[in-house]
Amino acid sequence: MSKIYAVGDVQGCGPSLKNLVKKIPKKSKLIFLGDLVNRGPDSLGALRQLKSLQEAGRAECVLGNHDLHLLAIDAGIRKTKGLDTVDSILKAPDRAELMDWVRNRPLALSNGKVLTVHAGVLPQWDLQQTIECAHEVEKVLRGKSYKRFLENMYGNTPNQWSNSLKGYERLRAITNSLTRMRFCTPNGKMEFESKEGLNAAPKGYVPWFKVPKRKTRDTLVYFGHWSTLGLLREQNVIGLDTGCVWGGKLTAMEIPDSNKDSKDLEIIQVDGYDHPLRM
Numbered sequence: 001m002s003k004i005y006a007v008g009d010v011q012g013c014g015p016s017l018k019n020l021v022k023k024i025p026k027k028s029k030l031i032f033l034g035d036l037v038n039r040g041p042d043s044l045g046a047l048r049q050l051k052s053l054q055e056a057g058r059a060e061c062v063l064g065n066h067d068l069h070l071l072a073i074d075a076g077i078r079k080t081k082g083l084d085t086v087d088s089i090l091k092a093p094d095r096a097e098l099m100d101w102v103r104n105r106p107l108a109l110s111n112g113k114v115l116t117v118h119a120g121v122l123p124q125w126d127l128q129q130t131i132e133c134a135h136e137v138e139k140v141l142r143g144k145s146y147k148r149f150l151e152n153m154y155g156n157t158p159n160q161w162s163n164s165l166k167g168y169e170r171l172r173a174i175t176n177s178l179t180r181m182r183f184c185t186p187n188g189k190m191e192f193e194s195k196e197g198l199n200a201a202p203k204g205y206v207p208w209f210k211v212p213k214r215k216t217r218d219t220l221v222y223f224g225h226w227s228t229l230g231l232l233r234e235q236n237v238i239g240l241d242t243g244c245v246w247g248g249k250l251t252a253m254e255i256p257d258s259n260k261d262s263k264d265l266e267i268i269q270v271d272g273y274d275h276p277l278r279m
Helices: 014-023 043-055 065-074 095-103 127-141 146-151 167-179
Strands: 004-007 029-032 059-061 108-110 114-117 220-223 232-234 237-239 249-255 267-271
Touching (some): 014 043, 014 267, 043 095, 065 146, 108 127, 114 127, 127 146, 127 167, 220 249
Parallel strands (some): 004 029, 029 059, 114 220
Antiparallel strands (some): 108 114, 232 237, 249 267
């Protein structure tokens, strides 16, 4: 039976992506955990390869904050920043086709037992609500008025979930949870500034997956986004952002089709990009 692997943040590291795909068994499928582009040396090449893999039925990609940032730049809502490496995409002859493909990617995926997201899941959401909330944003991104959403996407508020949230505030809270969150309070108040490891939580905050009563605690969750964690394997939580763009590794890890212990899951890694600005 062919395997399915989750893959951490590619971030435009085209050469590492090519090397990883070569090591993956050909009949296997891949789920990329967001931040497909930006900061790495070949965002255009990486995006084209991911699109090709998805269209061939070999892969799917969830969106991360850098991918949404690319869409905002493409739409003229944001300008490129100092470390951005997306100019090659913006100048590409197939730019419109690539942007349309990105807009049609999901923010979360699940087979009913395993959940894949870029950043995190609010503690108030169970698996079903996570997927339903992701669909709300996906529907807007794929619609004709998607630029209006991108104009209203940025901001750190509301930083706490309520089922009564409406409009762009609701969509922003969903987007921030799925693509930006690392730390939150036990009752789900999100914090967006801290990027260090597990022991660097601001006072009163914990890593989102450490909230004692989060409703997805019985679901196996794969996520990326948090490179300072490295390869993280805890009970029902696997973090796969191993800092590919910062001289680390690009990591693929098997997604089990049964209750296989995470210690027995296959891991495939290749060398990342030695970024000139890494510390």
